[in-house]
Amino acid sequence: MDALFANLAHGFSVAVSLQNLGLCLVGVLIGTLVGILPGVGPIATIAMLLPLTFKVDPTGALIMLAGIYYGAQYGGSTTAILINIPGEATSVVTTLDGHQMAKQGRAGVALGTAALVSFFAGTVSTLLIAALGTPMSKLALLFGPAEYFALMVLGLAFAMVLAQASVLKAAATILIGVLLATIGTDLETGEERLTFGFAELANGIDFAVLAMGVFGFAEVLRNLEAPESRDVVKSRIGSLWPTRKDMRGSLLPMLRGTTVGAILGILPGNGAVLGPFASYTMEKKLSRTPERFGQGAIEGVAGPEAANNAGAQTAFIPLLTLGIPPNAVMALMVGAMTIHGIIPGPQVITKSPDLFWGMIASMWIGNAMLLVINLPLIGIWVKMLNVPYRLMYPAIMVFCCIGIYSINNDPMDVALTAFFGLLGYLLIKLGFEPAPLLLGFVLGKLLEEKLRQALILSRGSFMTFVENPVAGVLLLISLAIVVLAVLPSIGKSRNAALQG
Amino acid sequence: MRDFLSGVLLLVIAGVAVWQASDLTLGTLRHMGPGLLPLSLAVLIAVLGVALIVTGGRGKKVEVGRFPARGPILVLGSAVAFAVTIQPLGLAVAGPLVVVVSAFASEETRWIELLIFGVLMTVFCLLLFKVVLALPIPVAPWLLGY
Numbered sequence: 001m002d003a004l005f006a007n008l009a010h011g012f013s014v015a016v017s018l019q020n021l022g023l024c025l026v027g028v029l030i031g032t033l034v035g036i037l038p039g040v041g042p043i044a045t046i047a048m049l050l051p052l053t054f055k056v057d058p059t060g061a062l063i064m065l066a067g068i069y070y071g072a073q074y075g076g077s078t079t080a081i082l083i084n085i086p087g088e089a090t091s092v093v094t095t096l097d098g099h100q101m102a103k104q105g106r107a108g109v110a111l112g113t114a115a116l117v118s119f120f121a122g123t124v125s126t127l128l129i130a131a132l133g134t135p136m137s138k139l140a141l142l143f144g145p146a147e148y149f150a151l152m153v154l155g156l157a158f159a160m161v162l163a164q165a166s167v168l169k170a171a172a173t174i175l176i177g178v179l180l181a182t183i184g185t186d187l188e189t190g191e192e193r194l195t196f197g198f199a200e201l202a203n204g205i206d207f208a209v210l211a212m213g214v215f216g217f218a219e220v221l222r223n224l225e226a227p228e229s230r231d232v233v234k235s236r237i238g239s240l241w242p243t244r245k246d247m248r249g250s251l252l253p254m255l256r257g258t259t260v261g262a263i264l265g266i267l268p269g270n271g272a273v274l275g276p277f278a279s280y281t282m283e284k285k286l287s288r289t290p291e292r293f294g295q296g297a298i299e300g301v302a303g304p305e306a307a308n309n310a311g312a313q314t315a316f317i318p319l320l321t322l323g324i325p326p327n328a329v330m331a332l333m334v335g336a337m338t339i340h341g342i343i344p345g346p347q348v349i350t351k352s353p354d355l356f357w358g359m360i361a362s363m364w365i366g367n368a369m370l371l372v373i374n375l376p377l378i379g380i381w382v383k384m385l386n387v388p389y390r391l392m393y394p395a396i397m398v399f400c401c402i403g404i405y406s407i408n409n410d411p412m413d414v415a416l417t418a419f420f421g422l423l424g425y426l427l428i429k430l431g432f433e434p435a436p437l438l439l440g441f442v443l444g445k446l447l448e449e450k451l452r453q454a455l456i457l458s459r460g461s462f463m464t465f466v467e468n469p470v471a472g473v474l475l476l477i478s479l480a481i482v483v484l485a486v487l488p489s490i491g492k493s494r495n496a497a498l499q500g
Numbered sequence: 501m502r503d504f505l506s507g508v509l510l511l512v513i514a515g516v517a518v519w520q521a522s523d524l525t526l527g528t529l530r531h532m533g534p535g536l537l538p539l540s541l542a543v544l545i546a547v548l549g550v551a552l553i554v555t556g557g558r559g560k561k562v563e564v565g566r567f568p569a570r571g572p573i574l575v576l577g578s579a580v581a582f583a584v585t586i587q588p589l590g591l592a593v594a595g596p597l598v599v600v601v602s603a604f605a606s607e608e609t610r611w612i613e614l615l616i617f618g619v620l621m622t623v624f625c626l627l628l629f630k631v632v633l634a635l636p637i638p639v640a641p642w643l644l645g646y
């Protein structure tokens with residue numbers, strides 16, 4: 001316990017440097033902005049802004065990128081409440097009661113409650129990350145290649161089941177992602193694989209190129225086709241402070257939401273998206289007046305918002321301790337860490353304690369900043385919603401192009417991104433979901449490496465994955481998840497849950 | 501229809517991968533060669549593609565909707581235009597080019613607004629990326645020499 005506080009204190013000493021505070025602030029502000037603006041997600045933004053972080057040290061860079069991520073969660077709930085459009089996928093549930101509250105002239109209370117419970121959830125999960133960090137990375141160091149391989153398979157199995165597309169399509173996108181990861185020079189033999197004879201592909205596809213193509217460009221194309229009708233609440237936002245009755249109603253949902261969200265967030269494979277749904281369902285079941293849900297019940301905002309933020313934060317645990325990103329944003333963090341020369345994994349905590357603890361401390365600071373800064377700024381954020389998309393998307397295009405070009409100063413990268421934009425657009429049009437593709441891509445290299453190592457150790461016997469107790473159990477769970485998802489009856493309730 | 505096309509897309513991807521991986525050594529399980537994983541993945545993707553084609557015929561049919569070519573061509577084309585012009589002509593040309601070309605994908609675009617916006621965006625980007633961040637992006641080699 002003492003060590004924990006010593007570590008946290010060290011983290012705060014890193015995070016409160018003027019530069020890091022500034023980067024954290026910039027990060028959360030940009031994050032809130034992209035969370036609010038429909039059509040610009042955190043994934044494209046982080047990819048776009050990677051070059052901005054080249055000049056700063058890795059700690060500062062990650063502090064800013066993390067700020068964009070959880071800032072976007074805040075921003076997402078603002079649009080969910082005010083205009084009934086979930087800025088981020090995870091704030092879908094907030095539209096149900098949050099927008100109703102706004103229609104009843106209680107938008108301010110909904111926003112205030114969302115911010116307060118998010119801050120609470122963020123604080124709890126920051127402590128949780130700090131507490132679990134050291135033991136988890138010690139555990140991870142005991143993992144051999146077979147266990148690592150099995151763990152990644154489990155993560156991908158989760159990603160497949162939790163994707164919004166059909167299970168078949170989700171499986172296909174993950175496999176395509178892994179396939180794209182095999183492009184480039186084979187690490188063991190030096191042979192060039194799947195490069196179509198292009199010398200540029202010998203080093204493999206740059207992560208940012210894929211991310212920006214599939215998320216940045218493809219999203220622009222999709223938004224151009226489906227102009228959103230925005231139903232901005234015209235009435236007054238009203239007082240931001242919840243009344244005493246609101247607070248009493250929010251307390252238990254907040255505690256339960258935080259617990260559920262934090263646990264789901266740790267799961268590999270984007271369990272965090274389930275948090276808000278699980279919390280909402282739970283509150284409705286527990287409530288004595290379930291009929292109020294959907295009519296502007298404060299519990300329906302407090303619980304899911306807490307779960308949302310808790311999950312967003314604890315999703316850092318598998319990334320920082322195991323080096324396995326649980327979702328597409330975390331996959332981008334891996335990319336960012338690699339660009340800055342840090343290999344994500346259990347060694348981060350011992351090799352770069354400044355980075356690990358500084359980032360954790362900055363998350364708490366960032367959450368506090370969001371609470372203090374964002375609420376007074378809501379008026380300005382709402383004005384930003386009036387920027388027409390016809391001006392927004394050319395700006396996105398310019399930023400994306402400059403961003404990609406700056407990574408390697410290579411114009412080929414920009415052209416390649418356009419190609420992936422086309423691929424992403426086709427996939428979206430055909431009902432695939434691009435996020436699992438990115439996850440498959442990021443895990444692909446490690447997956448192959450560990451698979452090869454494990455098979456060399458076992459002299460080519462696949463039995464190693466069954467005989468090894470940890471790997472065996474993990475693979476068994478993966479298999480069970482997939483089988484359950486494919487079974488039609490459960491598949492139906494899965495769809496119901498994911499579509500709210 | 502949508503699932504059918506999805507299946508076809510998967511088969512095309514698998515086909516390209518098999519073609520590219522065909523001359524790589526497969527190796528053995530004991531010592532996996534570079535070709536083994538890509539080829540296995542291609543086979544799995546093809547299987548899923550076939551599954552989508554077969555199951556797609558049943559149940560509710562989801563239509564694909566229109567495939568308007570204007571958006572993709574202009575938006576992605578603007579990125580390609582950037583790739584072609586950034587090194588010989590610099591950001592002073594490539595920046596406005598991206599704004600103008602991509603803006604034509606939207607039917608709401610207004611000429612005057614667009615021109616002003618393109619110039620402002622480029623100035624902003626020059627300030628941000630060149631002055632503040634000092635990234636090595638060519639600005640206007642034909643005019644300034646860098």
